[in-house]
Every structure is written in C-alpha cells, then in structure tokens.
Amino acid sequence: MKNNYLLLVTNKTLIPKLSKESNITFLFPVEEFTVGFPNTFKIEEIREPHAYLFVNRLLDNEGIESFKSLLKDLPSNIEGIVFDDIGILQILKENTTLKKILFLNHFNCNYKSINTYLEYVDSVVVSTDITDMEVSEILEHAINPLVLYTFGHVSIMYSRRQLISNYNEHFKKNVESISTLTNDLGSHFKIVENKYGTVIYTDKPFNGLRYREKKNVWYHLINTLLLSDEEILEIIHKKDNLTEKYPYTYLSESETIVRIKER
DSSP: OOOOOOEOOOGGGGHHHHTTTTTTHHHHHHHBBBSOSSOOGGGGGOOOOEEEEEEEOOOHHHHHHHHHHHHTOOOOTTTEEEOOTTTTHHHHHOOOEEEEOOOTTTTTTTTTHHHHTTTTTSSSEEESSOHHHHHHHHHHHHOEEEEEEEEEEEEEEEEESOOHHHHHHHHTTOSSSSEEEEEETOOOEEEEEETEEEEESSSSSSOGGGGOOOSEEEEEEEEEEEHHHHHHHHHHHHHOOTTTOOOOOOOTTSOOOOOOOOO
C-alpha cells in the first residue's frame, strides 16, 4: 500500500517530476498569505488536480478581507486548505467544499485537544514537539485520520517583524533573506524572511520517515523548503528511512518535561 504524501512545494521544477504520481497531493504556499517561504504561488499558477493551499500568515482585518475575496474565485482544482490561524475557521465554517486541515505545530500535542478541533476541521497536523510514543497514542484515539509531519525543516518561531532587514539596518550589514543563524550556544538555525515577517527553522530537516508505517494517517506532510528536487525524490521513492543520511529526529526521542522550581 502506497503512502499518501502532502507535498509542501517550494521549487516549481519539482512539480512536473511528480505530477503523474497518484499518491502525491501538492500543497502550495499562497502569494500574499504565506510567510517563511522564498517562493509562493498565485492562484492562477496552480493547475494541478486536487491541489491544496497553504496559508500561515496571521491575518489582520485587511488580510481577512483579502482572504475572503480569494475564496470567492477559487478554481475547481483547489480541494483543500492547510492553515494555522484559528480565525480562518470562522471564515470557512460555511464552506462545505474545501477540505480543512489545521496546522498548529506547537499545540496539537494530545488526542483530546485534537479531537476537539476535529469537530470543526477534516484533519489536523500532529505536532513535532512530542515523542513517537505520544504520536502513536494520538493516532490510536483520533476520531479522524490525521496528518503527520514526516520530513522537512521544522518551524520553531514566527515573527511578523522583518528581523533580517531590521538587523541589517541597525548594524549596517548585508545579510541575505535566507540565512543561517547561530546563537551564543553555538546552535544553528535557518532563517527566512519575506515582506510579511520572518520564520526560523531547525538547521537540519526532521526525519519522520518511520511514520510511514503508522495507521490512521491521511497524509504524510513533506516540507520541501531548502531541499533539492533530488533529495525530495529520494525521500519519496526510497522504502528505507534514510536514517544515516538524515539522522535528525528533533524532539521525538525524549520527553520535554520542565519542572518549575519551588520557592
């Protein structure tokens, strides 16, 4: 049985290489409604069947009105939308045509909250901030099939400020809009800026290819940001988990428990 992949596209060259494969659904970052991606797509550029839209901007009043206008003229090939602004739920509540997938990466951490969201949306992307055991528990108790973040750099912070531009202006530097950030502890991160803000990603792509053996999964989400076409094709077509080449598993191997000091 083939896994169904939801492919978050950043390279247009990748699309014709996979467009004929029946288990690939393309997820397109939408121009004017996406932050953290150097390449976005206009609606008229999206011609693939069963396409999904990716919207991850926090929308102000003007943005909400623009989003409403966008929904009025969607072509029939747009099948669904992946989003993380809860306010969009209110806009979409009367829309029975679009499939709705909620992507709150750092919040969907247990099956009770996920099942509550599933009363309003078709599916939810499970958080990458939890262990493999917790992922299995969520899948076992979820009332609908879920989406698993299966490969790609993980977003760890989003700011509506243009952090790179502000840094360049203040320190008279010329750092590019896609760069590597190093903190005082020597940890590295990827940082991507556009006019709507800045997203900081993990330095290495998260490898959750072992999740392809899980049940109750609707899609395996692959974020192609900062990955080459060749890497993506290898990830999709190879049956093994490529653990030697991509050993990074983020927080999935150990619990993140913080105990507050007693006063």
